[in-house]
Amino acid sequence: MPDSPVLRPLPPDALDEEQLALYEAILGGRTAMTAHTALTDETGALRGPFDPVLRTPAVGEAIQQLGLALRHQTSLSPRVTETVVLTTAVHYGAEFEWYAHAAIVRSQQLFDEPELGRIRAGEPPADPELATAWRTAHAILAGTRLPVEISDAAVETWGERGLVEITALVGHYSHLALLMLALGIEPPE
Numbered sequence: 482m483p484d485s486p487v488l489r490p491l492p493p494d495a496l497d498e499e500q501l502a503l504y505e506a507i508l509g510g511r512t513a514m515t516a517h518t519a520l521t522d523e524t525g526a527l528r529g530p531f532d533p534v535l536r537t538p539a540v541g542e543a544i545q546q547l548g549l550a551l552r553h554q555t556s557l558s559p560r561v562t563e564t565v566v567l568t569t570a571v572h573y574g575a576e577f578e579w580y581a582h583a584a585i586v587r588s589q590q591l592f593d594e595p596e597l598g599r600i601r602a603g604e605p606p607a608d609p610e611l612a613t614a615w616r617t618a619h620a621i622l623a624g625t626r627l628p629v630e631i632s633d634a635a636v637e638t639w640g641e642r643g644l645v646e647i648t649a650l651v652g653h654y655s656h657l658a659l660l661m662l663a664l665g666i667e668p669p670e
Contacts, residue, residue: 486665490526491535499538507531507545519669520581529577530657533664544656551653555646557639560591561614565650567600568618575658580668613638614647621651 496504507527508520520528527535534541552562563586570578583597596606605612605619613634620631627635635644660666 484665486667488533488536488664490522490524490528490532492524492526494525496535500535503535503538503541503545506542522669528669529581529666530660533660533666547653548657551646551650555650556642557646557650559585559589560611561639561643561647562650563591564600564606564611564614565618565647566654567597568615569622569651569654569658571601571603572619572622573655573658573662575661577661577666577668578654578658610638617644617647618651621648622655 491500493501493504504527520531522528526532531541531545534544552559555562557565563582566582567579567586569575570582579601586592586597592606592608592611596608596611599606600615605615617627617631617635620627632644635647639647
């Protein structure tokens with residue numbers, strides 16, 4: 482059994498007005514996710530990166546708004562978005578991130594189990610577009626300037642806008658992965 486998380490989860494009845502508003506916004510903005518992922522525990526406390534951000538409502542609101550924008554307001558398809566998120570989760574070993582986003586892929590049938598398995602194993606998907614997304618995210622996660630062949634392939638596939646959106650996705654989900662790793666947040670058993 483993993484160690485307990487660093488922070489004790491906050492049940493809804495322990496939240497102040499500002500925290501409760503953020504709690505409701507987080508759940509309300511993730512209805513598709515909550516149908517297939519346990520985003521709350523038995524006390525109603527949020528799981529994943531959502532519980533810690535309740536402790537800083539203004540920052541938490543900005544984080545959750547950025548997450549919603551990156552998942553729903555980019556030019557990228559959900560298949561590409563989830564490939565990037567899952568590639569980031571694997572890079573960091575962020576199990577909650579994998580748990581939540583693999584559930585989205587499965588529930589929306591964005592791609593099949595063999596593709597999920599390849600990403601989980603740190604390998605590019607067989608689908609050419611998803612492989613380009615994986616290679617782009619993988620190169621961004623190296624923390625250096627993108628190789629020309631990677632940036633050219635990304636721009637050819639999604640345009641400059643798409644390359645910037647993928648970079649922002651990697652940055653955002655890296656932030657969430659580090660938050661969860663630092664605070665010992667794991668998926669439910």
